[in-house]
Amino acid sequence: MFSFKKKKLRFPAYLPLNLEGEEVAVKIKTHARSKSYRLTILTGGIPCLTIPPYGKIGEAEDFLFRHKSWLITRLKHAPKNIAFIDGAIIPLRGIEHKIKMDNRLRGQVELIANEDELVLQVPGGEHHMARRFEDWLKKQTRIDIEKSVIIHCQNLEVKAKSISIRSQSSRWGSCSSSARLNFNWRLILAPPFVLDYVVAHEVAHLIEMNHSPAFWKNVEKTLPDMELGKSWLKKNGQELMVYGVK
Numbered sequence: 642m643f644s645f646k647k648k649k650l651r652f653p654a655y656l657p658l659n660l661e662g663e664e665v666a667v668k669i670k671t672h673a674r675s676k677s678y679r680l681t682i683l684t685g686g687i688p689c690l691t692i693p694p695y696g697k698i699g700e701a702e703d704f705l706f707r708h709k710s711w712l713i714t715r716l717k718h719a720p721k722n723i724a725f726i727d728g729a730i731i732p733l734r735g736i737e738h739k740i741k742m743d744n745r746l747r748g749q750v751e752l753i754a755n756e757d758e759l760v761l762q763v764p765g766g767e768h769h770m771a772r773r774f775e776d777w778l779k780k781q782t783r784i785d786i787e788k789s790v791i792i793h794c795q796n797l798e799v800k801a802k803s804i805s806i807r808s809q810s811s812r813w814g815s816c817s818s819s820a821r822l823n824f825n826w827r828l829i830l831a832p833p834f835v836l837d838y839v840v841a842h843e844v845a846h847l848i849e850m851n852h853s854p855a856f857w858k859n860v861e862k863t864l865p866d867m868e869l870g871k872s873w874l875k876k877n878g879q880e881l882m883v884y885g886v887k
Contacts, residue, residue, distance in 0.1 A: 652692060658705050660713050667705060671696070678704040680712065683810075686719035688712055720883045725763075725771040731884055733761070733781075735832030742770050750777040775826075775885055779806050782829040782836075789840040790822065796863035799847040810882060813874065814839045816846035827881045831873070838870025 655666040668689040675693040678701065683689050692701055705712075723729060727742035738752075738759045748764040750773070765773040783806050790801055802820040808827075815823045822843050828836040841864035849856035860867050 652696075652698060652701070656690065656702065656705065658688075658709070658712070660709060660716070665712075665716070669701070680704070680708050682715050682719050686716055686721055688716065720880050722883045723885075725774045725885055727767075727770070731761075732830045732881075733759075733778075734785075734829065735835075740770075740774065742767065750774060771885075778829050778885075779826045782806050782824065782826040785829060785833070785836055786824050786840055789837050790844060793841045793844040793863045794847075797844060797848060797859055799844065801844065801847065808885075813878065814843040816843045816850070818850060820847055827884060830881045830884055831877075834866070835870045835873050838864060838867055838874065841867060841870075 652669045652671065654669060656669055658665050658667050665688060668683065668687055669692065670689060671692045671694065673694055675691050677693060678696065679691040681689050681691070690701060690705060723731065725731070725740060727740060729740045730737055731740060732738070736759065738761045741753075741760050741762045743751075743762045743764045744766050745764040746766060746769070750764070751762040753760040753762055761774070763770045763774045763777075783804070786806070787804060790804060794800055800820065801822045803822070805821065805823045806826050807823050809823075809825050813825050813828060817823075822840075824839065824843070828839055841860050844863065845856055845859040848859050864870075
């Protein structure tokens with residue numbers, strides 16, 4: 642039996658595009674509900690072209706060529722990935738610290754307060770330092786989040802089943818219908834009131850799994866100054882997503 646149903650075309654994962662003499666790889670993805678070609682900049686300054694169903698490779702290439710000027714401008718202003726390497730400056734609880742490599746293979750991350758800067762001395766040498774440091778940041782995140790969860794659960798008289806620390810590229814937190822809370826470890830980079838807001842937000846979802854007026858009323862009930870963290874995250878949150886990306 643013959644089928645007259647259209648087959649979805651396969652596209653390469655990336656398309657090359659020459660921008661001012663430099664070849665840039667544009668990530669390609671298709672979206673079943675997309676009605677037009679759409680160009681965006683992902684975390685870390687990665688250009689991404691979304692193609693509608695049954696789009697054509699020639700049309701995609703023409704679209705990219707027509708939007709070269711737009712892409713050049715956006716890439717110049719897009720935040721770049723910041724790896725955890727010796728000398729990198731990173732925020733910890735909203736305060737800038739410098740990473741200093743320690744060639745010791747074992748040991749803990751140590752905070753050293755010098756006259757002109759705060760230093761985080763990280764063991765593991767060149768090859769293991771980044772992993773050691775990220776693991777330490779995740780532990781710090783869990784410590785702060787667990788404290789905050791206890792407070793907000795008590796305030797709203799609810800109970801979380803579990804807490805997970807994850808590495809999402811676009812989400813700060815989530816709450817499942819089974820009362821499991823998930824949080825992005827990069828919250829430890831933000832000021833404490835931002836982490837507290839995200840926790841209050843997700844704990845409030847234990848009561849209302851939506852963003853109705855009743856939900857926001859519960860967030861404000863447990864965190865009266867919620868707008869402070871909410872506004873900060875909306876304005877600065879995307880800049881934190883580039884840390885730790887290799």
